[in-house]
Amino acid sequence: GDQxxxxxxxxxxxxxxxxxxxxxxxxxxxxVQWFRKNSRGSLINLFYLAxxxxxxxxxxxxxxSKERYSTLHIRDAQLEDSGTYFCAAEPNMGYKLTFGTxxxxxxxx
Amino acid sequence: xxxxxQTPRHEVAEKGQTIILKCEPVSGHNDLFWYRQTKIQGLELxxxxxxxxxxxxxxxxxDRFKAEMLNSSFSTLKIQPTEPKDSAVYxxxxxxxxxxxxxxxxxxxxxxTVL
Numbered sequence: 001g002d003q004x005x006x007x008x009x010x011x012x013x014x015x016x017x018x019x020x021x022x023x024x025x026x027x028x029x030x031x032v033q034w035f036r037k038n039s040r041g042s043l044i045n046l047f048y049l050a051x052x053x054x055x056x057x058x059x060x061x062x063x064x065s066k067e068r069y070s071t072l073h074i075r076d077a078q079l080e081d082s083g084t085y086f087c088a089a090e091p092n093m094g095y096k097l098t099f100g101t102x103x104x105x106x107x108x109x
Numbered sequence: 110x111x112x113x114x115q116t117p118r119h120e121v122a123e124k125g126q127t128i129i130l131k132c133e134p135v136s137g138h139n140d141l142f143w144y145r146q147t148k149i150q151g152l153e154l155x156x157x158x159x160x161x162x163x164x165x166x167x168x169x170x171x172d173r174f175k176a177e178m179l180n181s182s183f184s185t186l187k188i189q190p191t192e193p194k195d196s197a198v199y200x201x202x203x204x205x206x207x208x209x210x211x212x213x214x215x216x217x218x219x220x221x222t223v224l
Contacts, residue, residue, distance in 0.1 A: 031210055040217060048212035088213075095140070096154040096165075097202075097213060 003027075004089050006100025013107050018058075018075035021103045023087035025068040030092045032063045032070040037084045037102075046072070046085075077107045111136065113216035115201050121222045127189040130219045133182055134203030140211055142202040143167075143176050143186050146218070152200070155186065159206065191223045 003026040013019055023032065034046040047054050049063040049070065058077070063070040070087055084104050088097040114133045122128050134141050143155040156176035157165035167174060173192070178184040188195055198218045204211035 031212075033212060035215075042217040043215040045212065045214060050210050090211075095157060095211070096142075097152070099152050 004087060004098050004100040006087055006103060008103060009101065010104045011106070013074070013077045013081075013105065015079060015107055015109050016076055018073065018077060020074070021072040021085055021087070021105075023070045023089070023100050025070075025089055028065055028068065028092050029089040030065070031090045032061075033088045033090075033097065034061055034070075034072050035086045035088065037086065039083075043086070074105075077105075079107050079109065081105060082107045113201055113203050113214055115199075115216035115219050117219060118217060119220050119222075121224065122191045123224055124193060125190040126223075127187065128191055128221065130186040130188075130199050130201075130221075132184045132186070132201030132216060134184070134201070135205075135214055136182065138203035138205045138214075139181070140204040140206045140213075141178060141184050142200075142204075142213065143184070144200040144202065146198040146200055155199075158184065188221075191221075193223045196221055196223050 005024045007022055031050045033048050035043040038044050047061040053062040058075050060073040082105055084102045086102045087100040090097055116131045120128055139160045141158040145153045145155055155167040155174055158178045161178045161181055175187045198220050200218045201216045202213040204213045
């Protein structure tokens with residue numbers, strides 16, 4: 001079936017620095033979503049992309065369907081950015097989201 | 110701005126019981142999904158409705174799982190009879206599908222424990 005490989009599985013950042021999360025897809029995907037799981041376990045929508053890039057504050061995401069990957073860039077990380085981030089992709093044919101395994105981000109002072 | 114709501118948040122059932130999980134999608138959304146999440150299997154699609162019509166009934170889940178959508182703002186997932194292996198988090202999601210693209214929004218989930 002469709003596979004989504006997310007990396008890294010864990011990431012530690014100092015406050016004010018930045019990094020990128022990446023998801024690779026084994027097949028062509030129609031769209032990708034990025035979520036953050038909040039303290040109550042709910043998935044918070046960060047981005048939905050069918051192509052190109054989107055930016056929201058200190059977060060920026062890109063999706064290349066042809067090259068089969070998506071990235072989530074975090075800049076100027078803050079303590080409240082700590083949490084688990086997931087990508088999820090929708091296949092070209094179909095509607096079921098396939099989730100990555102998540103990235104546990106820890107931002108420390 | 111209400112998101113997807115699910116009730117109950119937690120459910121404990123004895124083996125063999127019937128349980129009903131409830132979901133209210135985002136107002137105006139026309140797609141509704143029921144997923145099951147476990148550590149081993151990850152996220153599995155149980156049912157998919159488009160404009161209240163059942164499009165996907167979950168294949169292997171058909172025999173004891175039944176999802177219904179009586180109106181556009183309410184859906185239920187019935188598990189009958191429950192088995193211990195049904196213990197999982199059940200997620201409901203909704204989306205507004207236009208031009209073949211649809212961002213899914215998830216509810217907080219119902220954590221089911223079957224003893």
